[in-house]
Amino acid sequence: MGLFQGKVAVVSGGSRGIGRAIVLMLAREGCSVAFNYVHNTAKAEALVSEVQGLGVECVASQVDVCDFDAVKKWIDESKARLGGLDIVVNNAGVIRDKNLLMMPPEDWHTVINTNLNGMFHVSRASIFHLLKQRRGHIVNISSISGSIGLVGQTNYSASKGGMNAFTKALAKECAPYGVRVNAVAPGFIETDMLEGIDEASREAVLKGIPLGRIGKADDVAGVVRFLLSEESAYILGQIIQVDGGLAIR
């Protein structure tokens, strides 16, 4: 019997990378999953087949997290189709790295709209249901960039710093209703997001990681599982770093 047998989860940005690893982790634990994506229909459909092969219900929807009406419809339909909602994972995110001096306003707005406003949209569309049933979880996928700040990422750091503050405030709002809110802040994780990094920068990054390796998407998914489980029942409003020690303070 899986850890989340009979539960229902929604995961934003589930088609690739960390989101995909979280969808598979949930499915292996018996949880039905609805996830969204924006571009990669082929990857989304392949993941749905893989999850269904595990004997678990899975639905993928092409929904932009930046569009609140579309997100609301997606959450309502997922809830109806899968028979409830217990777990919300805000994972969809993008980078548009540039020093501020060279940053066009559209790169600022794209990152804030996707990472920060997207999280608000998905959480806002789900929260009434979670509070009303007096149980459930929200886990936000943040970044160490949100707490330490990284060069070239003023937009991304601001979005993730906002996500961290949102996590703490919402955790306090929801705790009296039995709903726990926490976040995971990955360091460097091997996904498409790191594709643009050249070999020299990768070497420099590796030098700063005490554990001496880039993380795997499953390193993040494992901590999400812990935060959703009863083993973390007394953890609330925390931003758990999963970074091989990169941002130890």
Ligand code: NDP
């Ligand atoms: P990827 O680029 O590999 O995947 C991003 C996912 O988000 C895809 O499924 C993508 O869908 C989806 N997505 C992007 N924009 C939207 C949107 N507007 N609406 C709906 N879905 C969207 O990223 P990662 O897996 O690396 O990152 C996942 C999360 O982890 C992000 O929040 C990121 O900031 C965070 N993170 C990642 C780190 C890393 O080193 N990789 C480090 C720290 C944090 P589609 O396939 O259709 O494009």
